[in-house]
Amino acid sequence: ILNVEQSPQSLHVQEGDSTNFTCSFPSSNFYALHWYRWETAKSPEALFVMTLNGDEKKKGRISATLNTKEGYSYLYIKGSQPEDSATYLCAAPGYSSASKIIFGSGTRLSIRP
Amino acid sequence: GAGVSQSPSNKVTEKGKDVELRCDPISGHTALYWYRQSLGQGLEFLIYFQGNSAPDKSGLPSDRFSAERTGGSVSTLTIQRTQQEDSAVYLCASSAEGGSYEQYFGPGTRLTVT
Numbered sequence: 001i002l003n004v005e006q007s008p009q010s011l012h013v014q015e016g017d018s019t020n021f022t023c024s025f026p027s028s029n030f031y032a033l034h035w036y037r038w039e040t041a042k043s044p045e046a047l048f049v050m051t052l053n054g055d056e057k058k059k060g061r062i063s064a065t066l067n068t069k070e071g072y073s074y075l076y077i078k079g080s081q082p083e084d085s086a087t088y089l090c091a092a093p094g095y096s097s098a099s100k101i102i103f104g105s106g107t108r109l110s111i112r113p
Numbered sequence: 114g115a116g117v118s119q120s121p122s123n124k125v126t127e128k129g130k131d132v133e134l135r136c137d138p139i140s141g142h143t144a145l146y147w148y149r150q151s152l153g154q155g156l157e158f159l160i161y162f163q164g165n166s167a168p169d170k171s172g173l174p175s176d177r178f179s180a181e182r183t184g185g186s187v188s189t190l191t192i193q194r195t196q197q198e199d200s201a202v203y204l205c206a207s208s209a210e211g212g213s214y215e216q217y218f219g220p221g222t223r224l225t226v227t
Contacts, residue, residue: 032213043204043218044156051213089156093212100146100161100169101212 002026002094006104013080014112020076021107023090027071034091034101035064035075044089047075080111115139117219119205125225126195134190134222138207145188146208146216147180149201156204162188163211195226 005024013019025033032051038044048057053068061078077084087106093099118137126132138145147159158172162182173179177196182188192199202223206216 034215036216038156043221044206044216045218046215049213049215087155091212096211097213098163098166098211100144100158100163101216103156103158105155 004104010108031097119219136205142207
């Protein structure tokens with residue numbers, strides 16, 4: 001059974017600071033790694049889906065890297081803004097490319113103005 | 114294009130009643146998921162449909178919960194004999210195929226059992 005783990009569980013960052021957090025997953029039978037942003041009272045929205053080792057994706061001030069050989073992905077936020085406050089979830093397919101994705105428990109990010 | 118839609122957006126029901134929640138996925142998406150978020154909790158997987166395969170029901174919390182997906186499109190989540198602990202936001206998501214494709218979430222149904 002795939003175990004997707006995220007750390008830290010929560011993070012408080014000063015506005016303007018940069019931050020990053022981690023998602024780890026089993027490196028065997030890798031198919032894809034997803035990142036989602038989940039704002040309070042809203043539904044999760046996809047940020048990135050990454051499939052290749054060494055992938056780096058960027059959307060505005062948010063970027064992510066992927067290391068499939070060692071089984072981790074980092075999400076970076078540059079120059080944090082209050083609107084970045086959310087729970088960030090990563091997820092990966094369980095045992096095949098068609099299987100359901102397994103979500104980590106998330107990193108809850110709070111930006112202090 | 115149209116996203117994932119869910120209905121109703123809010124549902125208040127009395128303990129012991131049955132409820133049905135509906136999800137309309139994005140057209141052409143073969144994968145459909147149901148999740149729920151209880152107050153203060155994270156995303157809890159309930160059930161997964163992928164094409165014509167047997168659904169993965171491993172997340173359903175009890176036999177009071179069931180779901181169907183008709184014609185590979187619309188899905189209905191049914192909760193029988195509702196209990197107060199069933200109160201939660203129920204989210205539906207769809208994706209183009211299975212786990213390698215991003216999920217698109219609906220706005221959710223907030224269920225309150227009184």
